[in-house]
Amino acid sequence: MNTIQRVIILAAIVLIVLSVLFPPYAAGKLPVGENIHSGIGYHPIWKPPTVEYAFNKVGFIFQLIVILLISSVMLFIVRKS
Numbered sequence: 001m002n003t004i005q006r007v008i009i010l011a012a013i014v015l016i017v018l019s020v021l022f023p024p025y026a027a028g029k030l031p032v033g034e035n036i037h038s039g040i041g042y043h044p045i046w047k048p049p050t051v052e053y054a055f056n057k058v059g060f061i062f063q064l065i066v067i068l069l070i071s072s073v074m075l076f077i078v079r080k081s
Helices: 003-021 057-080
Strands: 024-029 036-042 053-055
Touching: 003 057, 024 057
Parallel strands: none
Antiparallel strands: 024 036, 024 053
């Protein structure tokens, strides 16, 4: 494993740790006729938004998949050269 591959793996690990520590949150409001769901940003897990807001699992999983996909492609490109 060369230096560039190690840097890519380390960067991916750092991004995943940051994603876990600062997950995306979304607000949901469900009265009849007013279904609203929007992202409210990233908040630390030790200080989440108020109880009315919910953890955005779909955004979190998508974020992790994107990080893993980009880092895998970068590792594949570096391996070929």
